[in-house]
Amino acid sequence: MVLSKNTVNSALFLVMHMLSVSGFYLSLNAQFLAVIQILVYAGAIMVLFLFVIMVLNMDEEEEVVSRVDFKQIFALVLSLVVLAQLLYIAGSYTGILPDLSQQEMLAVGTVEAIGDELFTTFLLPFEATAILLTAAVVGAMLLAQKNVNIEDEDE
Amino acid sequence: MIGLELYLGVSALLFVIGVLGVLVRKNAIVVFMCVELMLSAVNISLVAFSSYMGDVHGMILVFFVLCVAAAEACVGLAIVIAIYRNNITADISKINLLRW
Amino acid sequence: MNPMAEYVWLIMAIPLAGFLINGLVGLSSETYRNQKNVIGWLATIAVFVPFLISLQIFLSMSAGSEPVVVRLFTWIEAGNFTSDVAYRVDQLSMLMALVVTGVGALIHLYSMGYMKDDEGYWKFFTYLNLFIFAMLNLVMANNLVLLFLGWEGVGVCSYLLIGFWYKDMVKSSAAKKAFIYNRVGDFAFLIGMFLVFRTVGSLDFDVIFNNIALFTPDLAFWVCVLFFVGATGKSAQIPLFVWLPDAMAGPTPVSALIHAATMVTSGIYLITRFSALYMTSPEAMLLVAVIGGLTAIVAATIALTQNDIKKVLAYSTVSQLGFMFLALGSGGYVAAMFHLVTHAFFKACLFLGSGSVIHAMHHVEHELDHEGKKLKFDPQDMRNMGGLRKYMPSTYKTFMISTIAIAGLPFFSGFFSKDEILAYLFNAGMVGEYGAIYFVLWGLALVAAFLTTFYMFRLTLTTFHGTFKLPAKVKGAEDSAKYLHESPMNMTLPLWVLAILAIFGGLIGIPEFFVSTFTTADVNVNWLYEWLRGVTTRETIVLSVTTMWILAFIAIAVAVISTLLAFRMYNSDNADASDAAIKKRFGALYTVWEDKYKLDEVYESTIIKPGFNISDRGLAVFDIKVVDGTVNAIGSIVQFFGSLLRFVQTGVIQTYAIAFVIGVILIIGLLIF
Secondary structure (H helix, E strand, C coil), X not given: CCCCCCHHHHHHHHHHHHHHHHHHHHHCCCHXXXXXXXXXXXXXXHXXXXXXXXXXXXXXXXXXXXXXXXHHHHHHHHHHHHHHHHHHHHHXXXXXXXXXXXXHHHXXXXXXXXXXXXXXXXXXXXXXXXXXXXXXXHHHHHHCCXXXXXXXXXX | CCCHHHHHHHHHHHHHHHHHHHHHCXXXXXXXXXXXXXXXXXXXXXXXXXXXXXXXXXXXXXXXXXXXXXHHHHHHHHHHHHHHHHHCCCEHHHCCCCCX | CCHHHHHHHHHHHHHHHHHHHHHHHHHHCHHHHHCHHHHHHHHHHHHHHHHHHHHHHHHHCCCCCCCEEEEEEEEEEECCEEEEEEEEECHHHHHXXXXXXXXXXXXXXXXXXXXXXXXXHHHHHHHHHHHHHHHHHHHHECEHHHHHHHHXXXXXXXXXXXXXXXXXXXXXXXXXXXXXXXXXXXXXXXXXHHHHHHHHCCCEHHHHHHCHHHCCHHHHHHHHHHHHHHHHHHCCCCCCCCHHHHHHHCCHHHHHHHHHHCHHHHHHHHHHHCHHHHCCCHHHHHHHHHHHHHHHHHHHHHHHHCCEHHHHHHHXXXXXXXXXXXXXXXXXXXXXXXXXXXXXXXXXXHHHHHHHHHHHHHHHXXXXXXXXXXXXXXXXXXXHCCCCCCCCHHHHHHHHHHHHHHHCCXXXXXXXXXXXHHHHHHHHHHCCCCHHHHHHHHHHHHHHHHXXXXXXXXXXXXXXXXXXXXXXXXXXCCCXXXXXXXXXXXXXXXXXXXXXXXXXXHHHHCXXXXXXXXXXXXXXXXXXXXXXXXXXXXXXXXXXXXXXXXXXXXXHHHHHHHHHHHHHHHCCCCHHHHHHHHHHHHCHHHHHHXXXXXHHXXXXXXXXXXXXXXXXXXXXXXXXXXXXXXXXXXXXXXXXXXXXXXXXXXXXXXXXXXXXXXXXXXXHHHHHC
């Protein structure tokens, strides 16, 4: 996706990525999140992306790697450094995991478990997220309107 | 049993690909999609830990991350549309009015 | 504790209040400035009331009273050093306070008449009150810091008052000159103060006087010399006396107050106050005496050649101050204070009298102007005067009385004080290791006394006797004599008061030998000596009574001969001829005297011009190139770095994203390791 020239192709690759991630979640016994992922991410957000791509008519080819200049090399190097660091961290934990049976691992990702926590301990963030989403929608509407004559409005 | 390290390795790899994409690509929409990629990588890591530790809080955090990602995608795309309207281009290396 | 001493702070506060009221209200309100009577009376009363308070305190003290220290509040507190605003009530300071406030009040009264037509009337009285405040601080302070405050304060007021008619450049320059020469002396005074502090650890008089033993002879010498240099600045001795004649540019009451009676005597007061320290260093006292003697002679010779009334009186002041320093240098501190007091009386009277004369001559000029004749003549030149005794009897009589006093003719005040100085000089010649020098100084003092009498009578006779010369000297002023008139009451009253004091003021210090020759009773008529005995030390008198009588007669003889000579030469309108005769007699020497020994020119070429050149060529260039250059260089360095750093801001988001990633790397690196 990152290296694809065509923008729509990139978007479709991302959709595939979302589905794969959903598969990951399922293998981790997180059923609720797997489904939510497909519903929200792949179903709504990616659709939004595609809408915008279509509206802005960005289907043209563009040169991804126009010239291999210093900036690209530098970015590659930096990314590799970050990768190295993260892998180091990932490999260095020892013995912090508790011994759990399959049954318990299964119990974590169920809807009941998540809902239990969500509506008791995390009620406030939950409601706040609702407000956040509303605000985001209103903001997006305002930002993307057609140019309205400002002279009609105040002063 | 698939060990936890594998999942973490996948997450790291996806994250770094996302970073690379943000730094290299010139199209604004693609940069955005790479940001989504990074968020998703973090989500994987969170869910993995949550599952292996038996703690449900990780899942809940993923839930919220999902919501925030949605909101952010919404607003970000609106901005891109606004910029595109004024400048006809979505090439972010050309949008440099805050230059010295 | 003397109960009256509680009111000491009032002595200081009332002139300060007068200054503030006259100053602030005068500054803000035009109508107040025109209330000349209110301003004048307010200022005069603001000095007269302290006089009454001082008198009360004075009368409640006796010669044996212990000094009382009245502490008002702590002024400076810095580490180990504290300095209070504290006043010392003892015999010496009360004597000085009486002189300052008494003569000051009279001069305030006089100024009400003299400055009547001046538009800066309110400013004048404001400054006068400030001056009295500063001078009182000087004489009543209990530590060197407060004394220095008063010392500088009188210097400032001197500047303000000399340059009172500031629109005239000559007068402003005279004021500047006075202040700068004073400052040079003050610098030496400060260094002396530093030395004292280093030795004793405090600047309080009590602490210093209890610890005189801490001063090694070398240290004592240097402190005394440095204080003395400060005194030469204030009291106009060689080498810093050149400001005093120029200071005559100020109004006459200023000359009377500051340059006759009070400010110039502050040097004498300082040395008297520290008499205990001076007695430990004979070398310093020798230096004081030598400088005093030289000054007395130099000033007397210059005064002989001057034709401006006020200049003659100015040089006379310098000369008399030289006498006082002669006394200080030979251990006669009481004699010096005695002469200070009598000099205040007769010199103030002389100055005020001259002011009266100048006032009249100005009036003549004014009236001639009204007639339409615009004549230019110097109203202060005594060759234009003469015969004024017909028109200004009060002025003439008081002037003559004061002249007799300064001449040292018997039984007037000047006689007693001058005679005592000569006696102490001769006495110092008999004791100590430097006796020979003191004998020479005694001879010089006699010559100076001769000259004093001579030029003072020259002045008086030329001005008041004979006929009025203006009609003869200036064309068009033939009948100007009809405009001459006596000064108003508020000017002649102070003249009379001072003249009476000049006559009888000597009675406070009749030397013992006068009486002990005639009676064997153990009564001490030298009241002043008794009074000041506790606060000053003095050299012991080894002269026998006979010697003292002989000395007295020599002094009288000198004075009488000089008087007769003066009368012969100047009494009958032959001033010009007599002056020419003297000139012929002394030839080149006379020109030296007339040029004031070219001291001003010497200072100009050796100190002022080089200093100016250093400033102009050296320091100014340094300031512009180096100092400004450094500041500009710093600015341009910052600018340079700024121009390099601004390229970080590209405006492209990805650059910032790269920065993010670098930051993330660093942080994770930190966390790992």
